[in-house]
Amino acid sequence: MRRIVITGMGAITPLGNSPKELYSNQLEGKSGAGPIFRFDAKTFPTTFASQVKGFDLAQHIQGSEAFTQCGLNTKFALAAARYALEDAGLLQNSKVNRERIGVYLGSGEGSHDFPNLSAALAAGTPESGFKVDPVAFWKSALATFGPQHEYEMEMHTTSGRLANYFDLQGPNYTCQTACAASGQAIGEALELLRRGDCDIMISGGSHSMIHPFGVSGFNLLTTLSLRNHEPTKASRPFDLNRDGFVLGEGAGMIVMEELEHAQARGAHIYAELVGYGTTADAYRVTDSHPDGRGAAECLRLALQDAGLKPEDVDYINAHGTSTQVNDRAETIAIKHVFGEQAYKTPISSSKSMLGHLICAAGVVEMITCVMTIQNGVMPPTINYETPDPDCDLDYIPNTAREKKVNVAVSNSFGFGGQNVSLVVKRFQ
Amino acid sequence: MPRVRRRAVITGLGLLTPLGQDPESFWNALRAGTSATRRISYPDASPLPCQLSAEVGPFKPKDLIQHPDPTKAKTFQKQVNNLMARTVVMGLCAGQLAFRQAKLSLTEGIIPERFGVEFGAGMIASELDDLGRAARMSVDPETKRPELKHWGTVGIKEIPPLWMLKYLPNMPSCHVSITLDARGPSNTHTLSDAASLMALGEAYRIIERGACDLFVVGGTESKMNPLSLARHNLFQMLSKRHHEPEKAHRPFDRDRDGSVLGEAAAALILEELDRAKARQATIYAELVGFASGVDRTRDGKVMANVIRKALHEAQIEPSQVDHVNAQGLATPFSDRWEAKAIHEVFGDKTPVWCLKGNLGTSGAAAGAVELLGSTLALHHNEVPPTINCEHPDPECRIAVHNQGIKPLQKPYVVKLSFTDMGQTAVAVLKKWE
Numbered sequence A: 001m002r003r004i005v006i007t008g009m010g011a012i013t014p015l016g017n018s019p020k021e022l023y024s025n026q027l028e029g030k031s032g033a034g035p036i037f038r039f040d041a042k043t044f045p046t047t048f049a050s051q052v053k054g055f056d057l058a059q060h061i062q063g064s065e066a067f068t069q070c071g072l073n074t075k076f077a078l079a080a081a082r083y084a085l086e087d088a089g090l091l092q093n094s095k096v097n098r099e100r101i102g103v104y105l106g107s108g109e110g111s112h113d114f115p116n117l118s119a120a121l122a123a124g125t126p127e128s129g130f131k132v133d134p135v136a137f138w139k140s141a142l143a144t145f146g147p148q149h150e151y152e153m154e155m156h157t158t159s160g161r162l163a164n165y166f167d168l169q170g171p172n173y174t175c176q177t178a179c180a181a182s183g184q185a186i187g188e189a190l191e192l193l194r195r196g197d198c199d200i201m202i203s204g205g206s207h208s209m210i211h212p213f214g215v216s217g218f219n220l221l222t223t224l225s226l227r228n229h230e231p232t233k234a235s236r237p238f239d240l241n242r243d244g245f246v247l248g249e250g251a252g253m254i255v256m257e258e259l260e261h262a263q264a265r266g267a268h269i270y271a272e273l274v275g276y277g278t279t280a281d282a283y284r285v286t287d288s289h290p291d292g293r294g295a296a297e298c299l300r301l302a303l304q305d306a307g308l309k310p311e312d313v314d315y316i317n318a319h320g321t322s323t324q325v326n327d328r329a330e331t332i333a334i335k336h337v338f339g340e341q342a343y344k345t346p347i348s349s350s351k352s353m354l355g356h357l358i359c360a361a362g363v364v365e366m367i368t369c370v371m372t373i374q375n376g377v378m379p380p381t382i383n384y385e386t387p388d389p390d391c392d393l394d395y396i397p398n399t400a401r402e403k404k405v406n407v408a409v410s411n412s413f414g415f416g417g418q419n420v421s422l423v424v425k426r427f428q
Numbered sequence B: 001m002p003r004v005r006r007r008a009v010i011t012g013l014g015l016l017t018p019l020g021q022d023p024e025s026f027w028n029a030l031r032a033g034t035s036a037t038r039r040i041s042y043p044d045a046s047p048l049p050c051q052l053s054a055e056v057g058p059f060k061p062k063d064l065i066q067h068p069d070p071t072k073a074k075t076f077q078k079q080v081n082n083l084m085a086r087t088v089v090m091g092l093c094a095g096q097l098a099f100r101q102a103k104l105s106l107t108e109g110i111i112p113e114r115f116g117v118e119f120g121a122g123m124i125a126s127e128l129d130d131l132g133r134a135a136r137m138s139v140d141p142e143t144k145r146p147e148l149k150h151w152g153t154v155g156i157k158e159i160p161p162l163w164m165l166k167y168l169p170n171m172p173s174c175h176v177s178i179t180l181d182a183r184g185p186s187n188t189h190t191l192s193d194a195a196s197l198m199a200l201g202e203a204y205r206i207i208e209r210g211a212c213d214l215f216v217v218g219g220t221e222s223k224m225n226p227l228s229l230a231r232h233n234l235f236q237m238l239s240k241r242h243h244e245p246e247k248a249h250r251p252f253d254r255d256r257d258g259s260v261l262g263e264a265a266a267a268l269i270l271e272e273l274d275r276a277k278a279r280q281a282t283i284y285a286e287l288v289g290f291a292s293g294v295d296r297t298r299d300g301k302v303m304a305n306v307i308r309k310a311l312h313e314a315q316i317e318p319s320q321v322d323h324v325n326a327q328g329l330a331t332p333f334s335d336r337w338e339a340k341a342i343h344e345v346f347g348d349k350t351p352v353w354c355l356k357g358n359l360g361t362s363g364a365a366a367g368a369v370e371l372l373g374s375t376l377a378l379h380h381n382e383v384p385p386t387i388n389c390e391h392p393d394p395e396c397r398i399a400v401h402n403q404g405i406k407p408l409q410k411p412y413v414v415k416l417s418f419t420d421m422g423q424t425a426v427a428v429l430k431k432w433e
Helices: A019-027 A072-087 A114-124 A134-144 A147-153 A156-166 A178-195 A212-220 A259-264 A293-306 A324-344 A358-375 B023-031 B070-083 B086-101 B128-137 B148-158 B171-179 B192-209 B226-235 B273-278 B301-314 B332-346 B363-380
Strands: A004-012 A033-035 A048-050 A101-107 A172-175 A200-208 A249-258 A271-280 A315-317 A407-413 A418-425 B008-016 B115-120 B186-189 B214-222 B263-272 B285-294 B321-325 B351-353 B412-418 B423-431
Touching: A004 A019, A004 A072, A004 A178, A004 A259, A004 A358, A019 A358, A072 A101, A072 A156, A072 A200, A072 A249, A101 A156, A101 A178, A101 A358, A101 B285, A114 A134, A114 A212, A114 B128, A134 B226, A147 A156, A147 B226, A156 A172, A156 A200, A156 B192, A156 B285, A156 B423, A172 A178, A172 B285, A178 A200, A178 A249, A178 A271, A178 A358, A178 A407, A178 A418, A178 B192, A200 A358, A212 B148, A249 A259, A249 A358, A271 A293, A271 A358, A271 B186, A293 A324, A293 A407, A293 A418, A315 A358, A324 A407, A358 A407, A358 A418, B008 B023, B008 B086, B008 B192, B008 B273, B008 B363, B023 B363, B086 B115, B086 B171, B086 B214, B086 B263, B115 B171, B115 B192, B115 B363, B128 B148, B171 B186, B171 B214, B186 B192, B192 B214, B192 B263, B192 B285, B192 B363, B192 B412, B192 B423, B214 B363, B263 B273, B263 B363, B285 B301, B285 B363, B301 B332, B301 B412, B301 B423, B321 B332, B321 B363, B332 B412, B351 B363, B363 B412, B363 B423
Parallel strands: A101 A172, A101 A200, A315 A407, B115 B186, B115 B214, B321 B351, B321 B412
Antiparallel strands: A004 A249, A004 A271, A033 A048, A172 B186, A200 A249, A271 A418, A407 A418, B008 B263, B008 B285, B214 B263, B285 B423, B412 B423
């Protein structure tokens, strides 16, 4: 089987715009959360989020004016992809066949134009009553919506923009499996490379749901933390008093490459991707399976794919969203697969610091795993204060811990029941 | 010893289209050269620049979708009504129809962990009535516009609590996996017009590598919703041929002036060959090639290369292909672009069939619905005509099959789909004999 390695990484996150910053801020236990500045959320049930600070695409790529109408998701993706490709020595590298470089993103949609959409809705709704008159709605919407903005919201545009801007003519995929999306993208990209469909894939994800409809939607589902008085303490995976996740945003990209191809061109190799498992809960759209049925099976499949046993795993980067249900089910799933070994395997949740980057969560956590293998320090789970009897594993509470990590596992579980586990290994 | 390649065949078909809700009526309508395009069904659509559409006729989800657990039937039907947008319901119907048409049974013969779901879907727009009240209540007496400070307090309370779950693009595949207890891989591809062909390609790869034996693969999309209609009228080139709706979508015709928005859902059962044989399933066709790539220069060169890669995987020459099932968006630029790619690989002799004259464009569902057309063509040994290509554009140097019913002459079919950004997907089907 063809071996696949990581030869480049890029990240635009609430904790920094490079893998190095992202990682060192996690080692210090910093939180990216703060009051929402993307829109006026002061009266919303949740008023804070974990946001990318001071982002200006012009500082990251040339010709950024061509992308002014793009959503933040596409802008983050362009910036993160630039750094990943540059890191891998693939920006404008004409020695590499561009038809053999593909893209696989797990990325979300752009955000609705709240002022004009809400005005069009209001224009069509009678003062008393619920039925919206489409004619009044259309008159307002067609006169005020920006055509280019509406187009750029479409989900194929992000991977399309990347392919067109960076000249990546190989296979081009975009998937949207909610919180599992970029993990699933990396996994399927791994399989495409193993099969030989191309030699290089840039994979990852990008998303921002920190807009009025995103926050409204998650608030209505009661999945967001309401700890408005202390945002940095709100994401507390595995802690007894967790009350929901903190919405994050950002992008991460990794360059994945067939080993011999990478070696032949003298590329720097960060780590090797050795295992991928994916399953569906087939349970409910609202909850994950209470016994972590699908999660356990995908963990097992990923280890089997990697040819590794639980005792070979040095570190698990958990999905760890800080919701009651996820953290309990994930703990059960890990115990189910790891048995007694579960208690000896350090686990942490990057979401305690970064918040939940939704479609981009999996890739940013994969980058964290790679940095952990490179540097030998595992990031902590912050805000872990009160143990939950149902969550009784070693979650690396509050302080980073030194350990030589050869094998790391990253979990991502999506709303609706898609599960992904990835195994990454020190390159030898 | 070379590893024996696992093969994948199509053993079930399910669909909800403007031309029928079962394979037989769909096929008959295609043979008859029927167009489904009409004036849009909204009583007054006067503000819309394009007032044409190809809509799925009335259907009763209750009769089409079943929950495996009969004790939950009632709550489930409530979920269907309240928790699923039209696109989601249509996708779920198509998935279940395909499952039953393949004579698969929930109670025997399926290992849930080896049964997956792959769908193509797009952005699912909110129904206006779910948000209208929230917007109205948020209007500020001073500015006369909805303001966030009111939205956060009084507006948000007017939105149904599970609003977001109704519209997530991965919901069609989630509901299919839940109701059919498919616990294997589940993915949702959101690559616009290429989405459902990408889903098919991925399912094919997963079966090939041995991670799964059985898939529901589909695509679903409905734009028959005021918000979608507004958005697509703004950024998509749509036909203005209001005086003759049935002739509006004209693929490769010299007088084409844009697409007609349609809606559709289609699903097929993709099954590992030995498994299909063992249960003596009806095999409609074999999937023998797939490729994807990006034609960023828009000159058809890379699109042609993607077609060649798929043919290479199928180990065939262009001369062995009976027809190319084209995308045919019917915009001046897109058809010319596509024709260049087809011409580069096939020259101007291989027949080109396009179903969009009949069906309009259903975005993420289009690839699956159209592929189903060619699957039926392989099965029935004949190819219905492309309609509305009355005066083939001389700048599209391809042989559009636009006259009568053509007998199937060769055992292979190529299906091409691509996005306006050049993302291209190609699948090759082989007649099962």
